[in-house]
Amino acid sequence: MAGMRKKLGAVVIGLATMSLTLTACGGGGSDSSGGGGGSDGDAIDTSTATGEVNYWLWDSNQLPAYQKCADAFHTANPNVTVKISQFAWDDYWNKLTNGFVAGDAPDVFTDHLSKFGEFANQDQLVDLDPTLAKDGINVNQYQPGLADLWKSQDGKRYGLPKDFDTIGLFYNKKYVDDAGIKESDLANLAWNPQDGGTYEKVIAHLTMDTSGRRGDEPGFDKSKVKVYGLGLDGNSGGPNGQTQWSMYTGSTSPAWTATDKNPWGTHYNFDQPQFQTTITWFKSLIDKGYMPSVAAVTGQTESTIFGAGKYAMVTNGSWSTNALFDTKGIETGLAPTPIGPSGKRSSMYNGLADSIWIGSKNKPAAAKWVEYLASPDCQNIVGDAAIVFPAIPSATDKAIAAWKAKGIDVTPFTNQVTDKTTFLFPITDHASEIYNLMLPALDNVLSGKADVSSLTEVNNQINQLFQ
Template sequence: MRGTTMKSTKILLALAATAAVLTLAACGDNGASAGGSGGDGGDGEEVNLTFATFSPDQEPAIRQILDVYEEQNPGVTVEIQIIPWTDYWSTLQTSTAGGTGPDVAWMLGAKIGAYIDGGVLLPLDDAFEASGLDIENYPEQLVDLFVDDGTTYALPKDFDTIGLWYNKALFDEAGLPYPTPDWTWDDVITNAKALTKPDGSVYGIGAPMDPQATYYNTIYQAGGEVISEDGTTSGYDSPEAIEGIKFWTDLINVHHVSPTLESFADTESVAQFMSGRLAMLTTGSFYAIRFANDEYSSQNFDVTELPAGAQEATIINGIGNVALASTEHPEEAAELAVFLSGEEASRISSETGTVIGSYAGTEQAFVDAFPQFNLQAFLDQAENGVVLPVSRNTDAWASREGEFLTPAWTGEQTVEEAAAGLAAAMNEALAQE
């Protein structure tokens, strides 16, 4: 990569959470049919299932959902495995390839292609039909992430959008009005300058290199795209994409209203925001529960819709639940995967303020869970949602975003140079799909 220095290399090592391209061997019969289990595998044996996730914030709601499932399915018990995000995908890859993985696990649309190709997931169509749930009650664009050649391998358990979170105390201290839904990029810059303190104790906004929370949103707001609609070419080297990325790099290198990328490698952006060092941060609805459970954040934070560029856009995404083909209890595992994305699970997820439940009619409970925050902003933006960009093997190119974009964030390369290198690498990866 042209122009990368030791400084970039150091930051890349600190930030790296890049996963190897998955090359999964088939484990078990991928054509296994799954339906209602009756709770005990049909022969009176106790059924013990494991369920892998990566969010400790969501564990209380998950346990509540599983308690309902176990009550409805006597003889079945489910153990939660919380695997840190930094280890989750490598752990899931290794354990699944070795046939020792969990029975059910969280899955992302950006990751599922390799697991489908590896033949390690159970189809959920039979279990879904037996559940009586209605596919029309799920966000269609998120359902499509988990369907391949007419077979459903997961259902979205939730959805999330990105908002502009802000610290009311810091705005009050600066004598500034709070952000509103009609803000633009220019409003962000103007207010961030007024909020930034010369001694570096407070920055107006955080500009981490976080695709879902930052530059994917502004690329689409500028009229660009990360990947073409047919999934064959990169959009990174377009003028619109460059403009969307430059908004963030300029916050650090031109306007000096954000900590450096190196600072975020030492202390991640949400932690800096919660400590009162950042006045604004764009991030997801999924952080509402963490902020609500922190006394300072609960008292001082609020959220509004993302400021607009040439057009309005927010990245929308969701987590799915998959059943692994290596399970000893395929019927129960498939049934559990469907239940975890069903109406009851969505209701509990929303009522606890954990995430926005994916099943139609459960979303408002999320808004009502924490009245101190304007969580309606996340629902209001959904109509402008752009599904998180994916391809068949997303990791092949997404894992290289940090490699190519880091020099732009550190100011060692122009955004044009960095984007051109990333586009070329991405096009090469897409040609192999």
């Protein structure tokens, strides 16, 4: 999950435009069965699997583990070879959607919850349920709720879970110690949109200007900040704010949710007071000099800035654990997200899956590979690598143990699941259009170019998409 592992913190390619293109060209090969079944309602005959499977992913950190899976899969299935290609986040989606149009997309690819709905609507994905039923695959073997996220509005399943993630608070241990803050105190921070609570107090005290004055001390110069108490991850977060602000809006009182229901909501709630007051507080951290501006972080990765010693704390996903802990010269700690006005902490709960392209010319081998990726055999390999939390609970336990062996306690992530303080990544139609509306609007708010009330009109524009 390195960098852009799961969040939509990068420029989203024009899926709406692509949709029109695909309609004009017949769906980029959607009428191709690829042999062995795979059309609507048909099971793929995986017993005939042979040949090469092209598989794409975007996280370079995960590539070695999945290559081990591919090698083990080939050993068990000598007639099938898996060729893995890895591309950076932006290139990945651009190449994939262009591949749909050109008819040369990969047989199998790592899919994202924000994308699969549009891909399914464009008839680019294979319905897996008939094949899974035929092969006796247990879709209930994953962490609760993960498998159902990959079912479309018409009930078809377009992906099998591979992992999940939650959000935590990473911190520079030296900065925390130098500030006289106990690490144990970080586990019990609380925030509110009025004065930021103990959370903002810690952020302010960890902030330091070039003269050595802290953010809560007289004379602090917010125009000459040496260390920000809290980092900002890439941009404003658009409509999801997964690593930027979702842990705050998810713990408001009354509880705020992005949509009227999830998944497949048809009404967004960016006009509600809980959201707008939270964003107003979030922006105040920038105004006070405790957090960098959107302009200052655009084009940079949070882990790089943290590694340069410019952030005391960052909110980020479990996929960034190794990147933030392996930073040379910095001893990193991990704490849970702060407790909100609801009395609970909160984290977005997201997960990836593997999908089969409808235009694959080798569906039997593709389906067999997808079933293997979602099996304990592969997910245990991934768990032992300590890079993400696999979707199967026993493999999740392996990941926890592997991180513990490295001296990293990842329970601030996993406790969010066991304590039931998570909420699902919002899944709706029009995801790319919503992102393209909300990202610049929220960037403008955080940059002081627009008032937070301007998000009400943007919310109206978003909801009109569902009319």
